[in-house]
Amino acid sequence: MVKLAEIAAASGFSIPVVSRVLNPKPDRAVKIAPATRELILATARKMNYRPNRNAEFLKRGRDPVIGVFLPGFRNSLVTDLVMGISDAARNHGFPVSFFFRTDFAGYRDFILETSGRRNCGLVTYPYFQVDRATVELIEAYCANGGKMVMLNADRSLYKVPHIGINDFSGGKIAAEHLLAHGCESFLLVKGCSARCRGFSETVRRAGAELHAGAEDPDYYRFIVEHCRKSSGKIGIFTCADRMAAALHGLLLRAGLPLGGRIRLVGYDDLFLAQYLSPALTTVSQPFAEAGAMAIDKLVDLIYARPVESVLLEPRLIVRETA
Amino acid sequence: MVKLAEIAAASGFSIPVVSRVLNPKPDRAVKIAPATRELILATARKMNYRPNRNAEFLKRGRDPVIGVFLPGFRNSLVTDLVMGISDAARNHGFPVSFFFRTDFAGYRDFILETSGRRNCGLVTYPYFQVDRATVELIEAYCANGGKMVMLNADRSLYKVPHIGINDFSGGKIAAEHLLAHGCESFLLVKGCSARCRGFSETVRRAGAELHAGAEDPDYYRFIVEHCRKSSGKIGIFTCADRMAAALHGLLLRAGLPLGGRIRLVGYDDLFLAQYLSPALTTVSQPFAEAGAMAIDKLVDLIYARPVESVLLEPRLIVRETA
DNA sequence: ATGAAAGCGCTAACAC
DNA sequence: GTGTTAGCGCTTTCAT
Numbered sequence: 255m256v257k258l259a260e261i262a263a264a265s266g267f268s269i270p271v272v273s274r275v276l277n278p279k280p281d282r283a284v285k286i287a288p289a290t291r292e293l294i295l296a297t298a299r300k301m302n303y304r305p306n307r308n309a310e311f312l313k314r315g316r317d318p319v320i321g322v323f324l325p326g327f328r329n330s331l332v333t334d335l336v337m338g339i340s341d342a343a344r345n346h347g348f349p350v351s352f353f354f355r356t357d358f359a360g361y362r363d364f365i366l367e368t369s370g371r372r373n374c375g376l377v378t379y380p381y382f383q384v385d386r387a388t389v390e391l392i393e394a395y396c397a398n399g400g401k402m403v404m405l406n407a408d409r410s411l412y413k414v415p416h417i418g419i420n421d422f423s424g425g426k427i428a429a430e431h432l433l434a435h436g437c438e439s440f441l442l443v444k445g446c447s448a449r450c451r452g453f454s455e456t457v458r459r460a461g462a463e464l465h466a467g468a469e470d471p472d473y474y475r476f477i478v479e480h481c482r483k484s485s486g487k488i489g490i491f492t493c494a495d496r497m498a499a500a501l502h503g504l505l506l507r508a509g510l511p512l513g514g515r516i517r518l519v520g521y522d523d524l525f526l527a528q529y530l531s532p533a534l535t536t537v538s539q540p541f542a543e544a545g546a547m548a549i550d551k552l553v554d555l556i557y558a559r560p561v562e563s564v565l566l567e568p569r570l571i572v573r574e575t576a
Numbered sequence: 577m578v579k580l581a582e583i584a585a586a587s588g589f590s591i592p593v594v595s596r597v598l599n600p601k602p603d604r605a606v607k608i609a610p611a612t613r614e615l616i617l618a619t620a621r622k623m624n625y626r627p628n629r630n631a632e633f634l635k636r637g638r639d640p641v642i643g644v645f646l647p648g649f650r651n652s653l654v655t656d657l658v659m660g661i662s663d664a665a666r667n668h669g670f671p672v673s674f675f676f677r678t679d680f681a682g683y684r685d686f687i688l689e690t691s692g693r694r695n696c697g698l699v700t701y702p703y704f705q706v707d708r709a710t711v712e713l714i715e716a717y718c719a720n721g722g723k724m725v726m727l728n729a730d731r732s733l734y735k736v737p738h739i740g741i742n743d744f745s746g747g748k749i750a751a752e753h754l755l756a757h758g759c760e761s762f763l764l765v766k767g768c769s770a771r772c773r774g775f776s777e778t779v780r781r782a783g784a785e786l787h788a789g790a791e792d793p794d795y796y797r798f799i800v801e802h803c804r805k806s807s808g809k810i811g812i813f814t815c816a817d818r819m820a821a822a823l824h825g826l827l828l829r830a831g832l833p834l835g836g837r838i839r840l841v842g843y844d845d846l847f848l849a850q851y852l853s854p855a856l857t858t859v860s861q862p863f864a865e866a867g868a869m870a871i872d873k874l875v876d877l878i879y880a881r882p883v884e885s886v887l888l889e890p891r892l893i894v895r896e897t898a
Numbered sequence: 899a900t901g902a903a904a905g906c907g908c909t910a911a912c913a914c
Numbered sequence: 915g916t917g918t919t920a921g922c923g924c925t926t927t928c929a930t
Contacts, residue, residue, distance in 0.1 A: 255694065257923060268901050273925060285899055304693075308634050309923035313906050317630060319671040326659065329847040330650040336658050337648065340674035344689075349641040349671035352662035371626075372577065496851040503853030506828035525651040526848035529818040531825030579907060590917050595909060607915055631907035635922050 256301045265297045272298075276305065277557075307347050311374060319351050320552060321373040323364045325381035326354035330524045331541050335405070338545030339377065346553045348374075357382050365391050369400070375552045377545075379405035401555040403548045409563060415555065416563040417548045424537045424568040425452025428491045428519045431535075431570055433460050437489030437517060441477050442466040443501070445493030449521065453491050469497050477501060478508045481516050488516050489576070495520040495527050498534055502575065517576035532574035539568045578623045587619045594620075598627065599879075629669050633696055641673050642874060643695040645686045647703035648676035652846045653863050657727070660867030661699065668875045670696075679704050687713050691722070697874045699867075701727035723877040725870045731885060737877065738885040739870045746859045746890040747774025750813045750841045753857075753892055755782050759811030759839055763799050764788040765823070767815030771843065775813050791819050799823060800830045803838050810838045811898070817842040817849050820856055824897070839898035854896035861890045 258276070262269045267290065274284050275294040307318035320343055324335055336352065343350045351373070353364045361380055368376060376395070380388060384407055392412055396402055402414050409416040425448070432440065433456070440457045444450050444466055457464050465480070467473030469492075478501075481488055492498040498520030505512060512518050513532050520527060523538035544566055554561045580598075584591045589612065596606050597616040629640035642665055646657055658674065665672045673695070675686045683702055690698060698717070702710060706729055714734055718724055724736050731738040747770070754762065755778070762779045766772050766788055779786050787802070789795035791814075800823075803810055814820040820842030827834060834840050835854050842849060845860035866888055876883045 255692065255923095259923080269923090270902085270925075271900060273923095274900095277925080287899060290899080306923055308630050308639060309906090310925075311906095312630050312634060312908095312923080313925045315906065327847070328652040328655045333650045333654045333658075336655075336674065337676050340676065344673055344675070349639075349673045351666055351671045352658065353666070354659050354662065370577065496848060499848050499851040500853045502825070503828060506825060507833070507853065509831065511829070524848055525649070526818060526821050526846055529821040531822045531829065577907095581907080591907090592909075592918085593916060595907095596916095599909080609915060612915080628907055631922090632909075633922095634907080634924090635909045637922065 255306065256303050257306065261294065261298050261301060261303060264301065265294050267294060276303070277310070304347055316372045316374045318348060319371070319373050320348050320549065321364070321368040321371075321376045322350050322352045323361060323376070323378040323380070324352060324354050325379060326356050326360075327381075329522070331522060331539070333525075334539075334541035335379070335545040338542035338547075339549055342546035342549035346549065348549075348553070358385075358388060361388065362391060365395055369395065369398070373400075375401040375403075375556050377403050377405060377548045377552055380407050384408060384411055401552060403552045403555065403561075405544060405548050415551050415561045417544045417551065418563070418565045419539045419541070419544060420565050420567050421446055421448035422452035424521060424539070425449040425454075425491070426456045427568070427570045428521070428537055429453045429456035429460075429489075431572070432489030432491065432517055432519060432576060433457070433462070435487075435489075435517060435576065437462070437487045439463040439484065439486055439488050440465070441480065441488065441490045443473070443477075443490070443492040443497045444468050445497065446521075449493050457489075469494075474501060474504055478504050478510070481505060481510050482508060486515075490516070490518045492518075492520050495522045495524040495534065495536055498536065498575075499526070499530065502530055502534065512575045519570075519576045523571050527571075528573065530575075535573045535576035536571050537568050538571045540566050577628065578625050579628065583616065583620050583623060583625060586623065587616050589616060598625070599632070626669055638694045638696045640670060641693070641695050642670050642871065643686070643690040643693075643698045644672050644674045645683060645698070645700040645702070646674060646676050647701060648678050648682075649703075651844070653844060653861070655847075656861075656863035657701070657867040660864035660869075661871055664868035664871035668871065670871075670875070680707075680710060683710065684713060687717055691717065691720070695722075697723040697725075697878050699725050699727060699870045699874055702729050706730060706733055723874060725874045725877065725883075727866060727870050737873050737883045739866045739873065740885070740887045741861045741863070741866060742887050742889050743768055743770035744774035746843060746861070747771040747776075747813070748778045749890070749892045750843075750859055751775045751778035751782075751811075753894070754811030754813065754839055754841060754898060755779070755784070757809075757811075757839060757898065759784070759809045761785040761806065761808055761810050762787070763802065763810065763812045765795070765799075765812070765814040765819045766790050767819065768843075771815050779811075791816075796823060796826055800826050800832070803827060803832050804830060808837075812838070812840045814840075814842050817844045817846040817856065817858055820858065820897075821846075821848070821852065824852055824856065834897045841892075841898045845893050849893075850895065852897075857895045857898035858893050859890050860893045862888050 311318035520536035527534040633640035842858035849856040
């Protein structure tokens with residue numbers, strides 16, 4: 255581990271100068287001779303310098319750890335997020351501390367614990383319904399100088415930088431695919447309003463018939479009956495793969511083959527989706543990328559660099575059911 | 577964040593004494609008056625002291641970060657592991673740095689990177705085939721004073737403390753369940769030798785017929801044919817839920833209902849298993865617990881406390897397919 | 899524009 | 915047994 259002192263010795267300057275070059279604070283007006291900055295930057299790169307976050311934040315009275323709040327589900331969304339976040343954080347030289355919960359109480363516990371530990375920054379993905387209390391919690395945290403980036407929640411609610419994935423667009427591409435394959439009547443299992451809107455608006459614009467219902471055994475039975483009675487081409491879209499998996503089995507048990515007259519599209523591309531038989535066509539969300547971007551943005555925030563929110567696009571994974 | 581100085585002031589002793597009480601090194605013979613130790617321990621607890629790992633390890637020239645190597649799969653095993661590990665690490669006041677790879681090259685990269693960063697400890701779960709080179713890597717790391725705990729790999733290979741899950745036992749309970757439900761002939765999809773042994777030994781001991789084959793379309797076709805032709809009670813066991821998911825669909829498409837004459841048991845209890853219709857009966861491995869224990873053991877190792885390996889037991893989750 | 903000096907919270911070496 | 919001192923790698927005043 256090469257340290258500042260070695261770079262200082264190699265470049266002929268003192269440790270503080272090296273520190274100032276390597277850790278520029280755009281907010282503070284730090285003056286360094288351009289030539290000096292170049293030289294130090296070059297030698298640091300040559301010696302493959304990696305900052306000791308530990309020492310850096312010890313002096314600042316903060317913990318060089320990124321706190322991460324994620325929904326506590328056992329599905330692939332979480333693995334994608336964890337992998338993207340972990341890789342990006344490692345690249346920046348920051349360790350992480352994950353906290354998995356699904357409710358507001360858990361979120362509050364997280365913010366509280368994290369304030370006590372003086373984490374240098376937070377990435378949070380509140381899965382529960384975000385309300386006034388949540389927003390206040392977040393604003394209080396940031397008002398105290400806390401840095402935070404939000405993942406995939408309703409960005410209209412807070413001023414914190416935000417990485418989202420376009421749900422409307424996900425519903426839309428599912429509908430377009432089904433339409434392109436000649437489906438004439440449509441069935442929608444609800445679960446996310448933007449996805450539903452994307453799907454139903456696209457279907458309606460094509461002038462096709464659409465039924466919608468909630469994740470519910472009764473509605474599932476209705477779908478199976480509908481498919482059995484009808485002889486037309488039917489497109490089914492569910493807001494989550496778990497619904498698609500259930501329908502997949504139900505339809506098969508009713509003797510209704512999938513991927514021909516009846517087509518099924520899920521959402522999330524969970525791990526098992528590809529192993530179903532027939533394999534599930536589904537909308538994949540770039541959660542690994544979203545997680546990585548959240549970390550990148552947070553690090554920018556920590557070092558007072560400008561940060562902007564972004565909205566990522568999902569894509570359709572075409573397999574056998576549609 | 578209450579610090580040593582405050583406890584020192586409150587208890588009337590000097591900072592180093594407090595440090596020695598709060599951070600006992602069993603290997604070093606540190607002498608503290610029993611009364612002093614009690615008093616300091618009490619005030620520390622009263623003031624809710626949490627050590628600043630940062631400062632602690634800065635002095636020791638190490639990074640207070642636990643490096644974790646995990647297989648890079650998108651399935652529930654990984655989420656369970658990540659959650660168990662994260663919770664335990666947080667409880668001990670350690671952040672983590674996850675590294676997800678599936679091959680030996682990745683493992684070597686991890687050990688290399690981690691050595692450079694001087695992590696205080698490592699938890700690793702090599703999923704690839706562990707050979708001589710891997711063992712040498714691990715031994716070299718430990719010989720240099722590195723601390724490591726292994727997850728779920730063949731424990732006969734190294735001297736590092738180890739948290740395993742009993743695969744033999746998993747195969748056995750699957751067989752016992754199927755036998756108890758009257759199955760007379762058995763089909764096994766291979767994938768893990770200990771699980772297969774547990775299953776086949778149990779089945780054979782009951783004097784029943786057994787076919788075994790690999791994860792392969794041909795063998796899957798054979799299974800479907802076998803189920804169609806036979807009229808007896810059949811028990812199918814797969815070494816992983818992904819195989820069970822495939823067979824689940826294949827069998828249903830062949831008009832063969834699951835959970836009555838034909839019973840199917842998977843392995844891993846992946847997220848989607850419960851949503852299949854009929855829902856998949858499967859063997860669940862306590863990976864969250866295993867991950868947490870690995871961290872607990874590692875922390876013991878870091879503070880030179882005695883550590884022993886353990887073997888955890890899987891359990892059967894009975895749902896609809898068996 | 900650069901350097902000297904102090905100090906973040908803790909541990910380790912040594913004195914008493 | 916306990917206290918004194920120094921120092922981990924870095925940032926931050928404050929001089930110059």
